[in-house]
Amino acid sequence: MYIEITRNDELPAKSHAQDRLGSIELVINGIAVLDRHMLDDIDTLWAHVAILIDDYRNGRKASMVFPSEQLEFSFTPIGRGQVVVASVNGGDRLAAAADEHELISVIQQAGNTYFDKMETLTQRFYAKERTLLSGHNPHLST
DSSP states (O other): OOOOGGGOSSOOOOOTTSOOEEOOOEEETTEEEEOTTSOEEHHHHHHHHHHHHHHHHTTSOEEEEOTTSSEEEEEEEEETTEEEEEEEETTEEEEEEEEHHHHHHHHHHHHHHHHHHHHHHHOOOOHHHHHHHHOOOSSSOO
16 A cells, blocks of 8 residues: 555554665656666665765766665766666666756755654654755756
């Protein structure tokens, strides 16, 4: 069963492995680069996405592997304020181009929505993840 985090009034149950399984959905120009079937520990997943965003902003290689799957998720700048967002799962590759600023903004908003809700439910604070997600952005073109 899939439940959107903002609709939860209690902490999601943990699996047998003590993970809170969840997913991030990211659709760009009609292409589901990430979808709800790409499950992983959701706290760890959002932490890795925050690092990916920080790496991209700072001109470093922006690529991550989902912690419990062999799915690679990456951002590759292609110039003129555009970025290719890709996920590779085995031999299957999904990719789409997006505006850098819009992509980063949407991911920041979604991440902060997730962290807001989890802070309410757990009383745990996500200061490091929020800093990585919303840091100064010298890499993006103007």
